[in-house]
Amino acid sequence: MNIDLITCSEVKSVEGKPGNFEVSLVNQPRYIDQVKCTGCGECARHCPVTAVNQYNMKLDDRRATYIEYAQAVPLAFAIDTDSCIGCGLCENMCVAKAIEYDDKERETSIKVGSVILSAGSKGYDPSGLDFLGYEYPNVVTSEEFERILSASGPYFGHLMRPLDREEPKSIAWLQCVGSRDTNRCGNGYCSSVCCMYAVKEAMIAKEHAHGELDCAVFNMDMRTFGKDYEKYYLRAKDKDGVRFVKARLHTITEVPETGDLVIQYADETGMMKQETFNMAVLSVGLQIQPDTAQLAERLGIELDKYNFADTDTFAPVATSRPGVYICGVLQGPKDIPGSITEASAAACLAGAELAEARGTDIPKVEVTEEIDVTGQDPRIGVFVCNCGINIGGVVDVPAVREYAGTLPNVVYTDENLFTCSQDTQDLIKEKIVEHKLNRVVVASCSPKTHEAMFMETLEACGINKYLFEMANIRNQDSWIHSKQPEIATKKAKDLVRMSVARAAALRTLHEKVVPINKQALVIGGGVAGMNAALSLGNQGFNTVLVEKEAELGGFSRKLHHTIEGDDIQAYLKTLTDEVTGHDKIDVLTEAKITGFEGFKGNFATEVMLGSKAEKRRIEHGVFIVATGAGEYQPKEYLYGEDGRVMTQIELSDILEKKGADGLDSVVMIQCVGSRNDENVECSRICCQNAVKNALDIKKRNPDAQVYVLYRDIRTYGLLEDYYTEARKQGVIFIRFDKDAAPDVKSSSEGMLVTVKDHILQQNLEIRADLVTLSAGVVAEDTEELSGVMKLNRNPEGYFIEAHVKLRPVDMPSDGVFLCGTAHGPKLVTEAISQAQAAASRAVTFLAKDAIKLSAITAKVDTDHCVKCLTCVRECPFGVPVFNTNEKLIEINEAICHGCGVCTSVCPRQTIQLSFYEDDQIISKIDALLEAEGM
């Protein structure tokens, strides 16, 4: 309702200042009116033209009138005039009269307060690099392979290679195509996502294969650094038998007779090897397109040498132009959760500037008073949709309509060309009033598409929206039985009879309206928590920030500089001052959470303030968890026994205080307390930490020798440049295997570190003044907190988000959000954008005055409940509880998700889910079985 979607358009210019921009747009014609188009697809079915399907990466074709993919928004067709021959067939076929051949390019302008740029990237085009063999049919890019594996792709998800459509028995993935390559393509950065998608593609390919499939991923380093990514990588490697080969690719050549591919590569020791595969996938990196760079230039936004936006470490989603924000890959290479997080962060900053004007542009909806229909006999109106000819072309709609008229309680029937069109909505309203209908059945498509709209139509006439039922006679009938119109008509009648039976059993339901407490609570006063509080405060919401220590800052108080060289302590001081001085933020230090109750919009948390030993009750509508993490305290490599062994944090302290004078040789050991049996996960930040400190040593004392003993260097994204720089500066990187960890001994001349060199295949002994351990990240101890606030954590102690990819800063319970290292290891920059994102998500909640709770919730018949606890144990959201005072099972409707699990498992059948009560389901089954001959 408050999103205006303008597609097929380009931004020509953005003039003005923050709060008052004038954006000029060029609107390209789509030749089909997206308002009139119902997405029925009749035009495309009759289009005689064959055009290359860009969406499927040119692996198949489509028509000239087309929709990019089935989930496209808006779901309206367009004409590709480059291939259209202008035959006029689509115009003749379109029942909705949506075709506009004379549609023209237009120029429009809009006024906005802030701008967010999310222009994205494309996969690197490997055709310029001849040694990759991309000209051979069986060499595909990872994007093409993604489409091959997709059920909606060119081969309908069947694993086939393009040349002969045979199923391959072996596939090779070649990593870092268009990434980490300053030599051939000039992209020095790591694209961050290719290692994970290669592992994923290999796993899915194995699933789709009909026999043994050999999958080999040729890589320099496997960079599975995200939350739970290492576990996925290990599953692929150890359980599903995906091979990971350390290699530098030389060339790919085709075996002409078979179409197979010979891959020549140098292995870790530098030996040339070759292997033959049926198919090869080039794991292409992310590349900012030239037109995106031009757009940024038109908008006056500074880009870096790779055309990623130039952003500040401590303001990751702000561009060089005030009021213009950025998110996604244009900001820097990142994966889906990273992009989504940044999108919310950008929305947060864009919204903060306009906070005063919030809600002023939202159209007001008038509410009609509801008519009480309780006690009335059902009066059902049935509207049967033709859906153009989607249904009408197969199903005998007039016959279905006539049949509906014979069913019990049906007092009105009609058929429509498109029941979903605006004029039909008006017609339905008219008929509801005219025939005093108190229930409506629409026989058309899936409820997924239009149910909400039809319900609104009912509400507009004062009919409770839950007195509505749909029969899906399109997706589940005319589409699948298109060759058997008689059977389809019979089935349509069955479906309508079932829906009419259910409609008669429906009851009025009311959504409980609960006011929202406009105050927020943020738990944890580190960089993430402070940013979250600040963002909320700047959006105009009172926020209580709770910190268990006496001082704000969290783990960042131990940090000095970021790898980019920015001063963390200076930033922390500014941030702390801003937070403590903010009139909307109330900071509570030495505070411990001791009690918690309530639900979304209405939480109450009890806090004990340590120094004063007083208790305080905070009422709040939302809360953000930002409890942070710390550095692992190593037990390995003589740490704590010999003072010359220290962590990276301790080393950076020494460098800061004493410099690197007198340091002759430093050995760094990676993955201490990470990627091992106790903690399988990668700690994400330690590789850049080592590179940062190695560069710092080299800067202070160029003669010092620095050795980094590593397993995979994971300097993802733009951090790769620093890794390259470290190598240039002479830092020596030696790879070791998990099973052959280095050995560290104390001696009077220094520490002696023995490691097997991967090139020489021999043990090396290195004398070092200092041994620095890249100790991993460990989540703060939140055992007690998670118990009090009922928050779920993973085995590593990090809180679990609602959806790993799509809802990265939401927690599973409504009104609860997550940011910073409490979610998983991350850099300061990432913690900041995540905090802004969490605040943004919280604001979408706080901006409302009240929330409507779903009326579809479970209810217990406590008279017959035997309190067996089956519902308590089975509910995926932990909603049913045994109330020890009342001695009853309780299901709080405010937090019930309405999933129906408890209803189905209750051994005594004492739980009913409203709108899906037993009689409402069984009436449908009974109606189905009433058919002739049953």
Add this chain to the structure above:
Amino acid sequence: MIVAKRKPFEEIKEMIKDYKKVLNVGCGTCVAVCLAGGEKEVAVLNAEIDMARKLDNNPVELGAQTVERQCDHEYLEELDDIVGDYDAIISMACGVGIQFLAERFPDIPVYPGVDTTGMSANQAVGWYEERCRSCGQCVLGMTAAICPVTMCAKGLYNGPCGGTNQGSCEIAMDQDCAWFRIYERLERQGRLKEIIEYTPPVEWNDQVPRTLIQPGYKKPEKAKES
């Protein structure tokens, strides 16, 4: 809680093959909660019988009634007016309920629909572990609250047999040795010396049907008569 499992279908089918009108009585307490004999399971069993008998050209008329508990007279009362129409009854209650139901309607054959498997704790939905054999002479006070009658395959009262094997019982590696666990817990509580105490063997030969009357209650005369 008393737990039971549904009898194999063929066995139930065989028992009632000669009857044309059968009432299936569920029990709404223990067996409902352990997913063996409540309202849902009655409906499922009836549907199975109905289909099987139709296929055999031997249709049967089936009734379904689930009472709160079959081990209480008051709850069985609601069946009084119904049972007369039936040739036979299936009871999906535990062994107690089945017998109690049969006692109330001595003229009608009653068949068990479940096998009662014991007294168990609910580890998770659908997962029950036996903890008590109701031997009538509880020794848990001496055995660190671990029952050797239930857990030990031999029901030994005075320490393990020669089959104890690194904490497991010789019958299966995943079966704990009761006495190993008893030793562990007594040691943990600093009570190890108690393991030496001799427990005389239980007098199994004296086992007769037991009646339990809680202190302050007495046997009501009427109930005995019916």
